[in-house]
Amino acid sequence: MSLDKITNPLHIRHWLGDMEADYIYTLGIAGEHFFKEIKENGRIMGAKCPRCNVVIVPPRMYCEKCFAKLEEWVDVGTKGTIHTFTVATIDVDGKKLKEPVIFALVKFERGCGGLIHKIGETKTKEVKIGMNVEAVFKPSFERKASINDIKYFKPTE
Amino acid sequence: MSEVAIVGVGCVGFQPILPELSYKELMYEAAVKAYEDAGVDPRKDVDVFITCAEDYLEGFSIFDEFVPDQLGAVLRPLFTVSGDGLLGLANAYMLIKTGHFDTVVLEAHSKASDLLTLMDVIAFALDPVLNRPLGGHPYYVAGMEMNRYLHDTCATVEQCAQVVVKNRKNACGNPYAAYGANMTLDQVLCSDMYFYPLKKLEISTPADGCVVMVLASEKVAEKLTDKPVWVKGVGWCTETPNLETKDWSKSVDTRLAAEMAYKTAKIHNPRKEVDLAEVNDLFAYKELQHMEALKLCACGEAGKLTEEGVTARNGELPVNPSGGLLGMGYGLEASGMEKLLEVVLQLRSEAGRRQIRDAEIGLAHAWRGIPTTTGIVAVLSNNK
The missing domain is CATH 3.40.47.10 (Thiolase/Chalcone synthase)
Known part of the structure; x- marks a missing residue:
């Protein structure tokens, strides 16, 4: 038995391979509404369920509670509250980030659900559950109908 | 049947x-x-x-x-x-x-x-349109969940850290465990803050x-065999794949899976009837959250029980005597089998120095990890 154990998988005889695959992810009808409104009008939309009487954010074509088809799109505004958050200090490879990133779930007053996004223009120590925040959009010419058309959410005064 | x-x-x-x-x-x-x-x-x-x-x-x-x-x-x-x-x-x-x-x-x-x-593969499990473009290590989702869990239950960071100390200690007695260790609460509490309030040593290693x-x-x-271990009940449930609408405080999928398994197994008071529980602890706080979902204690009580030693191997309700995923290692889709293995060995009285005396009913629980909301529960017994 060797005293030096192998701990790095790359040090054993192996074949290095990868699984490359490229996709497009179709937005669908609800996604189209959601991202078009973000891009063109800087608005955050939800879908109203007439049966459950809730507005689901981001919008969907169906209600996950009662399975009804949803066809009414509702503007939920750009202001919400932090339902929960974290401060990430490492990247996906496990390397320390130069600047920590705050991720949060922002809930809107009019909606159930919310948006997962980053929190900006604040210090990591100052973020709190329940804090009021608002969306900061990129300038309209830079928007691409992506979740990143919202730069981040920032605390409101 | x-x-x-x-x-x-x-x-x-x-x-x-x-x-x-x-x-x-x-x-x-x-x-x-x-x-x-x-x-x-x-x-x-x-x-x-x-x-x-x-x-x-x-x-x-x-x-x-x-x-x-x-x-x-x-x-x-x-x-x-x-x-x-x-x-x-x-x-x-x-x-x-x-x-x-x-x-x-x-x-x-x-x-x-x-x-x-591995973390890239887990990141691929996030919604490709709503979540993935934000980037980041996918375990930020666990940090967010732990934060809300602590907020709602008043469990403390020390109680979460105690789960790590307990499980890695239990793993020292388990020849199937990869990460047995004798560590102090301070070592866990002082380990790097990866996803506030979740620390490095509170995350199971593959x-x-x-x-x-x-x-x-x-x-x-x-x-x-003269030592059969009977499967008395199984239950499984998935909440929702949407991070935006899932419950960030409770494991509702585990709760419903447990109710399904208990019904078949005719378990009416899990806290009293279950002799040992092998509960998913991919992250330390998950053990506490899952104990509550499994009705092994009231909501918000799991941390206190851990602190008091009730869930230690020699406690009144041993939780993860195997060492759990924190002590055995995170076995991906075999995670639930690590739990099941320990329950079988305990119910056969073959768990060596980890043996819990007179164990008759054991519970194995699995959760599929970030970002899933799938919980699975099995109740086993050495009595038919």
Whole structure:
């Protein structure tokens, strides 16, 4: 038995391979509404369920509670509250980030659900559950109908 | 309907890395042990084989085609469950309950060390349009969940850290555990803050290993062994894949899975009736959250019980005497099988120095990890 154990998988005889695959992810009808409104009008939309009487954010074509088809799109505004958050200090490879990133779930007053996004223009120590925040959009010419058309959410005064 | 028993177990690992074996050889070795333990010949005595694996974790498309040979299952009925090993147990249980099958083999493994970019694969499980473009290490989701859990239950960071101390200590007595250690609360509390309030040492580390089990109907089980472990109930449930609408405080999927399993097993008071619980602890706070979902204690009580030593191996309600995933290592889709293995060994009185005296009813629980909301519960007993 060797005293030096192998701990790095790359040090054993192996074949290095990868699984490359490229996709497009179709937005669908609800996604189209959601991202078009973000891009063109800087608005955050939800879908109203007439049966459950809730507005689901981001919008969907169906209600996950009662399975009804949803066809009414509702503007939920750009202001919400932090339902929960974290401060990430490492990247996906496990390397320390130069600047920590705050991720949060922002809930809107009019909606159930919310948006997962980053929190900006604040210090990591100052973020709190329940804090009021608002969306900061990129300038309209830079928007691409992506979740990143919202730069981040920032605390409101 | 026939009762269902586990009549044989085989395990290889768990170790941080098993460099000498390919994934096929790993499965083969665990299978040989399980067949030997059960006293069955896979080429003659087994009706159905079930493997549990997820393509992306294996590095294959259509991985289920790659499993018959190493299990002795060529030209035999076989299928793969794309989920945790405990979900495979639910399938095996149902097959035997139909009365059409007497002997079923169940397998799940982890060759996590073959996967050089595990966190990228987990990040691929996030919604591609709403979440993935934000980037980041996918475990930020766990940090967010822990934060809300602590906020709502008033559990403390010290209580979460105590889970790590307990489980890694328990793992010292488990030859199947990769990460046994004697550590202090301060070591855990002072480890790097990766995803506030979740710290480095509160996150289970992946490990390589494989567990194979043989299940049988009552008629066959009683011929094969005098130590059958009976599957009294199984339950499973998925909440929602949407991070935006899921419950960030409670594990509602585990709650419903537990209610389903308890109903079949006729468990009315889990806290009193369950002698040991093997509960998913991929992150330390999850053990506490899952204990509450499993009705082993009231909401917000799990942290206090941990602090008081009630969940220690020699406590009144031992939780994760195996060392859990924090101590044994995170075995990907075999995570639930690590739990199940410990319950079987305990109920057979074969758990060595980890043995819990007079254990009669054990609970195994699995959660499929970030970002899933799937919980699976099995209740087992050494009494029919």
